[in-house]
Amino acid sequence: xxxxxxxxxxxxxxxxxxxxxxxxxxxxxxxxxxxxxxxxxxxxxxxxxxxxxxxxxxxxxxxxxxxxxxxxxxxxxxxxxxxxxxxxxxxxxxxxxxxxxxxxxxxxxxxxxxxxxxxxxxxxxxxxxxxxxxxxxxxxxxxxxxxxxxxxxxxxxxxxxxxxxxxxxxxxxxxxxxxxxxxxxxxxxxxxxxxxxxxxxxxxxxxxxxxxxxxxxxxxxxxxxxxxxxxxxxxxxxxxxxxxxxxxxxxxxxxxxxxxxxxxxxxxxxxxxxxxxxxxxxxxxxxxxxxxxxxxxxxxxxxxxxxxxxxxxxxxxxxxxxxxxxxxxxxxxxxxxxxxxxxxxxxxxxxxxxxxxxxxxxxxxxxxxxxxxxxxxxxxxxxxxxxxxxxxxxxxxxxxxxxxxxxxxxxxxxxxxxxxxxxxxxxxxxxxxxxxxxxxxxxxxxxxxxxxxxxxxxxxxxxxxxxxxxxxxxxxxxxxxxxxxxxxxxxxxxxxxxxxxxxxxxxxxxxxxxxxxxxxxxxxxxxxxxxxxxxxxxxxxxxxxxxxxxxxxxxxxxxxxxxxxxxxxxxxxxxxxxxxxxxxxxxxxxxxxxxxxxxxxxxxxxxxxxxxxxxxxxxxxxxxxxxxxxxxxxxxxxxxxxxxxxxxxxxxxxxxxxxxxxxxxxxxxxxxxxxxxxxxxxxxxxxxxxxxxxxxxxxxxxxxxxxxxxxxxxxxxxxxxxxx
Numbered sequence: 001x002x003x004x005x006x007x008x009x010x011x012x013x014x015x016x017x018x019x020x021x022x023x024x025x026x027x028x029x030x031x032x033x034x035x036x037x038x039x040x041x042x043x044x045x046x047x048x049x050x051x052x053x054x055x056x057x058x059x060x061x062x063x064x065x066x067x068x069x070x071x072x073x074x075x076x077x078x079x080x081x082x083x084x085x086x087x088x089x090x091x092x093x094x095x096x097x098x099x100x101x102x103x104x105x106x107x108x109x110x111x112x113x114x115x116x117x118x119x120x121x122x123x124x125x126x127x128x129x130x131x132x133x134x135x136x137x138x139x140x141x142x143x144x145x146x147x148x149x150x151x152x153x154x155x156x157x158x159x160x161x162x163x164x165x166x167x168x169x170x171x172x173x174x175x176x177x178x179x180x181x182x183x184x185x186x187x188x189x190x191x192x193x194x195x196x197x198x199x200x201x202x203x204x205x206x207x208x209x210x211x212x213x214x215x216x217x218x219x220x221x222x223x224x225x226x227x228x229x230x231x232x233x234x235x236x237x238x239x240x241x242x243x244x245x246x247x248x249x250x251x252x253x254x255x256x257x258x259x260x261x262x263x264x265x266x267x268x269x270x271x272x273x274x275x276x277x278x279x280x281x282x283x284x285x286x287x288x289x290x291x292x293x294x295x296x297x298x299x300x301x302x303x304x305x306x307x308x309x310x311x312x313x314x315x316x317x318x319x320x321x322x323x324x325x326x327x328x329x330x331x332x333x334x335x336x337x338x339x340x341x342x343x344x345x346x347x348x349x350x351x352x353x354x355x356x357x358x359x360x361x362x363x364x365x366x367x368x369x370x371x372x373x374x375x376x377x378x379x380x381x382x383x384x385x386x387x388x389x390x391x392x393x394x395x396x397x398x399x400x401x402x403x404x405x406x407x408x409x410x411x412x413x414x415x416x417x418x419x420x421x422x423x424x425x426x427x428x429x430x431x432x433x434x435x436x437x438x439x440x441x442x443x444x445x446x447x448x449x450x451x452x453x454x455x456x457x458x459x460x461x462x463x464x465x466x467x468x469x470x471x472x473x474x475x476x477x478x479x480x481x482x483x484x485x486x487x488x489x490x491x492x493x494x495x496x497x498x499x500x501x502x503x504x505x506x507x508x509x510x511x512x513x514x515x516x517x518x519x520x521x522x523x524x525x526x527x528x529x530x531x532x533x534x535x536x537x538x539x540x541x542x543x544x545x546x547x548x549x550x551x552x553x554x555x556x557x558x559x560x561x562x563x564x565x566x567x568x569x570x571x572x573x574x575x576x577x578x579x580x581x582x583x584x585x586x587x588x589x590x591x592x593x594x595x596x597x598x599x600x601x602x603x604x605x606x607x608x609x610x611x612x613x614x615x616x617x618x619x620x621x622x623x624x625x626x627x628x629x630x631x632x633x634x635x636x637x638x639x640x641x642x643x644x645x646x647x648x649x650x651x652x653x654x655x656x657x658x659x660x661x662x663x664x665x666x667x668x669x670x671x672x673x674x675x676x677x678x679x680x681x682x683x684x685x686x687x688x689x690x691x692x693x694x695x696x697x698x699x700x701x702x703x704x705x706x707x708x709x710x711x712x713x714x715x716x717x718x719x720x721x722x723x724x
Contacts, residue, residue, distance in 0.1 A: 036134075036135055036136070036137075037054075037136045037137075038136070038137045038138075038139070039051070039052075039136055039137065039138040039139070040138070040139045040141075040189075040208070041138055041139070041140050041141070042140075042141045042142075042143060042189065042206075043108065043111045043115070043140060043141070043142050043143065044111065044142070044143050044144075045111055045112065045113055045142050045143065045144055046110060046111060047109075047110075047111055048107065048108065048109040048110070048111065049107075049108050049111055049140070050105055050106070050107050050108075051066075051105065051106045051107075051108070051119055051121070051138045051140065052104070052105045052136075053066075053104040053105065053106075053121035053123050053134070053135075053136055054104070054121075054123065054125065054134050054136060059125060059126065059127075060103040060104045060105075061104045061123030061124055061125050061134070062083065062084070062123075062124050062125065062126050062131065063081075063082075063083045063123060063124045064081065064082050064083075064101070064104040064121060064122070064123040064124075065078075065080075065081045065121070065122045065123070066078075066079040066080045066081070066101065066106050066119060066120070066121055067079055067119070067120045067122075068096065068115075068117060068118070068119050068120075069117050069118040069120070070114065070116075070117040071116050071117040071118075073117075076118075076120060077090070077092075078090040079093055079096070079099065079106065079119070080093070080099060080101040080106060082101045082104065087101045087102075089101070095112065095114045095115075096108055096111075096112060096114060096115040097109055097110045097111045097112050097115055098110050104121070104123055106119065106121070111142055112142070113142050113144075115140060115142055116140060116141055116142040117139075117140065118137060118138070118139055118140075119137070119138040119140060120135065120136075120137050120138075121135055121136045121137075121138070122134075122135045123135065141189065177190070177192075182211055183211070184211045184213045184242070186209070186211065187209050187210055187211040188208075188209060189206055189207070189208050189209070190206070190207045190208075190209055191204050191205070191206045191207075192204060192205045192206075192207070210242075211242070212242060212243065212293075212294045212295045213241055213242055213295055214241045214245065214293045214295045214296050214300075215238045215239055215240035215241035215244075215245055215270075215293075216240055216241075217238075218238070218300050218302065219236055219237065219238035219245070219247065219289055219291045219300055219301065219302045220236070220237050220238070220302055221234070221235070221236050221287075221288075221289050221302040221303055221304045222234075222235045222304065223235070223304050223306060223336050223337045224337050225278075225337045225338075225340055225379075225380070225381050226275065226381075227275075229278070229340055229379040229380065229381055229386075230277070230278055230279070230381060231275050231276060231277055231278055231381055232275070232276045232277075232278055232281065232306060232337060232381045232382075233273055233274075233275055233276075234249050234273065234274040234275075234276055234287055234289075234304065235271070235272070235273050236249065236271065236272040236273075236289035236291075236302065237270070237271050238270060238271075238291050238300070239270050239271075240270075241293060241295075243269075243293075243294070244269040244270045245269065245270060245291050245292065245293045245300075246267050246268070246269055246291065246292045246293070247267070247268050247269070247270070247271065247272035247289055247290070247291050248267045248268070248272055248289070248290055249272060249274035249287055249288070249289050249290075250287070250288050250289075250290060251276075251285070251287055252285060252286060252287075272289060274287070276306070278380075278381025278382050278383075279384065281306055281381070281382055282382075283306070283307055283308050283382050284305060284306070284307050285305065285306050286303055286304070286305040286306075287303060287304055287305075287306070288301050288302070288303040289301060289302050289303065304336060305336060306336055306337070306381075306382060307335060307336055307382070308335050308339075308380050308382045308383055309332060309333065309334030309335040309339060310334075311332070312332070312378070312387045312388075312389060313330050313331065313332035313339075313341060313376050313378040313387060313388065313389045314330070314331055314332070314389060315328065315329070315330050315374075315376050315389040315390065315391040316328075316329045316391070317329070317391055317393060317425055318425065318426065319365070319425045319426050319477060319478035323365055323477065323478035324364070324365060324478075325362050325363065325364060325365060325478075326362075326363045326365055326369060326393065326425065326478050326479070327360055327361070327362050327363075328343060328360070328361040328362075328363065328374055328376075328391060329358070329359075329360055330343065330358065330359045330360075330361075330376030330378075330389065331357065331358045332357065332358075332378050332387075333357045333358070334357075335380055337356075337380075337381065338356035338357050339356065339357060339378050339379070339380050340354050340355070340356055340378070340379050340380070341354065341355055341356070341357070341358065341359035341376055341377070341378050342354035342355070342359060342376070342377055342379075343359055343361040343374060343375070343376055343377075344374070344375045344376075344377055345372070345373075345374060345375070346372065346373045346374070346375070351374070359376065361374070365478045365479065367480075369393050369478070369479040370393060370394065370395045370479040370480045371392070371393070371394060371395070372392070372393055373390055373391070373392045373393075374390070374391050374392075374393070375388050375389070375390050375391075376388060376389050376390075376391070393425070393479050394479070395477070395479055395480030395481065395482055396418055396425075396427040396475035396476070396477050396480070396481065396482045397418065397419050397482060398416055398417070398418060398419075398473055398475055398482050398483075398484040399416075399417045399418075399419050399484075400414070400415060400416045400417065400473055400484050400486050401414075401415065401486060402485075402486065402487065403486070403487040403488075403489060404486060404487070404488050404489070405488075405489045405490075405491055406459075406462050406488070406489075406490055406491070407462075407490075407491050407492075407493060407580070408462060408463065408464040408490055408491065408492050408493065408580065408581045408582070409461060409462065409463075409580060409581050410462055411458055411459065411460055411461070411462065412458070412459040412462050412467075412488055412490070413456060413457070413458050413459075414431070414456065414457040414458075414459070414471055414473070414486050414488065415454065415456045416429060416431070416454065416455050416456070416457070416473035416475075416484065416486070417453060417454040418453040418454065418475055419453075425477040425478050425479065426477065426478075427475045427476060427477035428475065428476050428477070429450075429454075429455040429473065429474070429475045430455070430473075430474050430475075431446075431448070431455065431457040431471060431472070431473055431474075432471065432472040432474065433446075433469075433471060434468075434469030434470055434471060436472075439457060444460070445459065445460055445461075446458065446459060446460065447460060455473070457471065457473075459488065462488075462490045463490065464490040464491070464492050464581075465490065467488060467490050468488055468489055468490045469487070469488060470485050470486070470487055470488075471485070471486045471487075471488055472484070472485050472486070473486060492581070492582045493524075493579045493580045493581065493582040494523060494524060494579060494582070495523060495579065495582060495584050495585075496523045496524060496525035496526075496577035496578060496579040496582065496583070496584040497519045497520055497521040497522060497523040497525065497577055497584060498519065498520045498521055498577070498584055498585050498587070499517050499518070499519055499520070499528070499575045499576065499577050499584065499585075499586075499587040500517060500518055500520060500587050500588065501515065501516070501517050501573070501574070501575060501587050501588060501590050502516045502517055502518050503515070503516035503559075504516075504573055504590045504591070504592050504593065505592055505593045505594075505595060506592045506593065506594060506595050507595060508595050509567070510565065510567040510595075511563060511564070511565050511566075511567055512561060512562060512563040512565060513561075513562050513565065513571075513573070513592045514559070514561055515530065515559060515560050515561075515562060515573060515575070516558060516559040517558055517559070517575045517587065518558060519577060523577075523579065523584070524579050525555050525577045525578060525579050525584075526555055526578055526579055526580050527551075527552055527553050527554060527555055527577075527578045528550075528553040528555070528557065528575060528576065528577055528578065529548060529550070529551050529553065529575070529576045529578055529583065530548070530549045530550040530551075530553070530560060530562065530573065530574075530575050531546040531547065531548055531549060531573070531574050531575075531576065531586070532546070532547060532549040532562075532571050532572065532573050532574075533545060533546050533547060533571070533572055534569055534570070534571060534572070535570045535571065535572045535591060543572075546574070549562050549573070550562060570591060571591065571592065572589050572590065572591050573589070573590055573591070573592070574586045574587050574588070574589050574590075575587045622639065625639055626639075
């Protein structure tokens with residue numbers, strides 16, 4: 001079977017889809033002359049009604065197809081189909097009544113209420129050697145049986161009306177029926193029944209009441225680009241209502257005249273479209289859609305203004321997470337109609353589908369995207385030439401200083417910056433140290449500072465030569481990677497002046513040394529360092545390593561007292577001048593000298609003082625014994641024994657004793673003399689024999705006759721301890 005569309009005039013009813021059977025006999029089909037009519041019929045439940053397809057005087061159709069749409073439903077269902085004497089009934093037609101088909105006319109006997117609805121007839125009518133398409137819609141209303149009424153007759157109308165409600169009892173008694181504040185639900189067929197009980201006659205008259213009502217809301221206007229962005233399609237819609245609203249577009253120079261004739265050029269029902277040339281329309285031109293309806297004396301309207309947005313489209317590129325895809329975005333908002341955007345490659349090939357206001361193109365990342373250019377073309381009917389923006393997908397480009405120098409101990413800042421449009425792809429920037437290890441946040445040696453398109457690396461407390469070398473800044477995005485080397489040079493401070501040791505001597509206890517030095521030559525310095533180590537022993541092949549004995553010595557100091565030495569170890573010392581972290585040449589290596597013997601003056605002084613005290617005490621004792629002869633006769637006799645005849649007088653005083661011995665030769669220092677070298681001061685000393693100054697030693701008489709004394713001789717020793 002072939003399918004065809006038949007669109008009746010908009011004011012005659014809704015659009016209908018027609019299903020036509022196969023053509024017979026190979027006769028040509030005059031589809032352009034198809035006729036359409038609407039019928040209205042009224043039947044009484046339990047009785048019969050006939051529905052004809054086409055005018056009664058016309059020849060019966062060669063092929064006919066009947067379908068039925070129940071009231072309140074939208075899907076038609078087949079009833080019967082016939083071709084000449086061949087007739088076929090669809091199953092389920094018993095719900096309508098007893099259905100028969102003869103010569104294209106559908107007869108319903110024993111009519112049921114379920115038959116109320118819309119019957120559609122489609123037929124092929126032979127005419128002058130060809131087949132003409134004809135179809136008719138019959139609106140059937142089923143009335144309930146009432147006593148005292150005559151059988152209804154079928155009526156026919158060529159005008160559409162609202163579907164009436166089914167009115168089963170009398171609504172008014174009288175010759176005139178007035179309906180106040182009528183509503184659309186009250187539209188339909190009204191029947192006036194009159195009867196004469198005396199003559200037993202009845203008559204009736206039927207009136208079809210039509211209620212006009214406008215569509216809901218108000219008309220809506222829109223503008224869309226058409227004909228490849230050369231024209232503008234102005235569209236106006238206002239659906240619904242009865243009858244349908246009449247719409248037409250008017251421009252700023254057109255007169256808004258009332259139109260009385262149906263089918264006037266530019267007027268449509270429910271929907272109206274006007275094609276406006278973009279080249280002939282100025283930016284900012286306004287158009288109006290005028291709507292008219294019998295229920296609206298003043299009508300209604302909507303409008304739109306055609307305009308082009310200012311500026312130009314903007315392009316941007318972004319990579320998805322993981323750099324799997326690259327998205328190209330183009331945006332240019334505003335305008336009526338909206339600007340149409342589409343992506344093209346550098347060769348002019350269209351990529352993706354065009355879109356209004358914003359267009360997105362998704363590309364899979366591979367090695368071919370680097371350096372490729374893409375163009376976003378923006379078109380608008382009111383623009384003579386299209387606008388565009390270009391976007392190039394580039395591998396990241398970096399900018400940094402090739403070499404950075406810093407003094408030892410300072411901070412070195414290595415700066416790396418992206419340039420160009422590649423930053424929009426979200427490139428990842430990283431730093432690598434001279435050992436090709438990635439610098440990550442949290443390391444004590446480094447500090448990272450990051451911005452939108454830059455990453456700076458700071459090397460803390462730069463060391464020489466460990467931190468010197470090549471550092472690399474790398475950037476990676478979805479289309480490639482770039483690397484840029486930066487050389488870091490850590491310089492040492494200028495060498496300080498040389499140092500020489502001027503004095504290095506042990507202290508008395510040999511646990512400390514006294515060190516003095518002096519500088520030679522010019523140069524900056526920030527301090528001194530003293531180092532020590534044990535001197536090389538005969539059995540050792542290499543000397544001990546140097547260790548710091550004193551550090552952080554002020555730059556103005558020139559001496560230092562160093563302790564913590566082992567008296568049994570012989571040390572060697574050296575001094576170095578320091579300028580920040582740069583040490584000068586070490587001084588000559590020296591070992592401490594022995595300390596001078598500081599005990600000699602003390603011991604000698606103590607011995608002399610002791611002798612003087614002892615001598616004074618001895619003289620005082622002798623003088624006391626000489627004066628107290630009677631009290632101490634034995635001591636007196638012992639010290640001053642009377643000499644024999646011819647002997648000299650005894651020495652009575654100390655001075656006499658010294659005078660008596662003055663001519664003798666002076667004896668050398670006796671053992672234990674405190675003034676002798678190597679003798680400790682304050683030690684007990686035995687008096688020397690014959691020493692007249694020795695304390696407690698009696699002087700022998702110069703001459704003495706034996707046997708002149710009564711008592712035997714006695715040796716007396718007087719010991720005097722002298723404290724210095």
